[in-house]
Amino acid sequence: MIKKNNIRVLQVINSLHTGGAEKLLIDTVPLYVQQGLKMDVLVLNGTKTQFWEALEKHNCCKIFSLGNGTVYNPFLIFKLVSYLKKYNIVHVHLFPAQYWVVLAKVISFSKTKLIFTEHSTSNRRIRNSFFGFLDTFFYKKYCKIVCITNDVFKIILNHSKVGKNKLVLIENGVNLKKIQLNEMLNKELTFGIKDKNAKLLIQVSSFQEPKDQKTFIHSLVYLPENVYVVLVGDGPLRQECEHLVSRLGLNKRVLFLGVRLDVPQLLKTADIVVLSSKYEGLSLASIEGMASGKPFVASDVPGLRDIVGGAGILFPLGDAQKLAEIINNLLNDINLYSITAKACMQRAQQYDIDTMVNKHINLYKQVVS
Structure with a gap:
């Protein structure tokens, strides 16, 4: 059985600017570390923000930055490669990080397990049929896709064309x-x-x-x-x-x-x-x-x-x-x-952050076992 302190997780997100997914990270990363996981954060755009400073104050993880430019620069793929080999799991949030991490794994032949959290019921890719084919390709490269509501689960199941067993429902929580x-x-x-x-x-x-x-x-x-x-x-x-x-x-x-x-x-x-x-x-x-x-x-x-x-x-x-x-x-x-x-x-009361954190830890154990 894999112990929590043997699991190394890298959370990848576009930036730590204001937003729900970003706030979720700064609230939960300290809790994962308290539970014994080794966890760091990587941002595509490392502009210092209040969220960045808040996470830094916890002194619980490293925060890596790939620069201060646009998150849509495909050259970020190559910068990601060296990080993939250092972690058991790379947990990705938001587009285009969703695409760049997959491509970095493909060109590096890394054995790192990928998890993606889908945070929304709608986005431009879901509304654009052209992206249907592309999204299917990228979703299939993830071991698990975390859906934060039943609505998200149903939409991604229909949109992504991946098997139902690849999707997992873990609702967000707050402190x-x-x-x-x-x-x-x-x-x-x-x-x-x-x-x-x-x-x-x-x-x-x-x-x-x-x-x-x-x-x-x-x-x-x-x-x-x-x-x-x-x-x-x-x-x-x-x-x-x-x-x-x-x-x-x-x-x-x-x-x-x-x-x-x-x-x-x-x-x-x-x-x-x-x-x-x-x-x-x-x-x-x-x-x-x-x-x-x-x-x-x-x-x-x-x-x-x-x-x-x-x-x-x-x-x-x-x-x-x-x-x-x-x-x-x-x-x-x-x-x-x-x-x-x-x-x-x-x-x-149904959305306590501790419940969410424990479900993610169990998912991490499952993915690396």
Whole structure:
């Protein structure tokens, strides 16, 4: 039987910029190491970020970088080769790392076992028939493909054309104890909001097209003046959202906080947590939001429907008026607010990070045995 301390795992991801997959790594790598695994992280783009610095502070692993250029450079394949031979398992996250690691293994004849985690129910490759053939080739080179929800499992089974036995369902988890032990922040000191009757709505997500912060911003038009929106995260569409806020005359009611490492405290300080995404995999933001003890409102889409439905409240995708109506109902009905918050808290208990880590360790043992 393979012992945990004989397993060497390299986690490969595009970068440690803001994002759910990236946050999952910085939260879980220290836990794997505590359990006795030898684990390091390799990024295709090594630009220093808050996530990078947070992982570094744990002093639990090495962080390798292949440079600061584009992650789509195929020459990265050759840089990967030397790392493959040093680990029993290379666990890959996101595209194009998904392709580059496979090609590095092919040209190096490495015997390293490959695992890939599929984090989303949708991407450009799944929507483009041309990539169907390519994805099938690359998926088949992995020993196991971890799917983070049942929806992801079904979609990848249909899209990849690989055998069902190659797929494994391991749902993401969050550190529930850490979230629940955090305390509220002072609204005036943290956000500069002096109105004692202020109500805070918060969304934690990167500023990318699938996250649809614009619908959330538009909903504020239909809400009272004492309601504020707090947006946590960064990304290519942040400036576009800032321009939208200006056009709508909402500058004093929308706060852009950028990447933050005190998300649990921010969630505890908010009155309602929102996620307006067009699709998700298994959203860590949704689990953290529900675990915060506040009502959680999300768009009715794959990746959120199964997690939030029956606990939080779902609204039709892109419907800012309906979102505002739900928020108003929660703010004006103490009983509804309390029932929803309690149901969300109970639902979050199903997604504990320790359960997820143990399932991955068992998978690593299985793959190398």
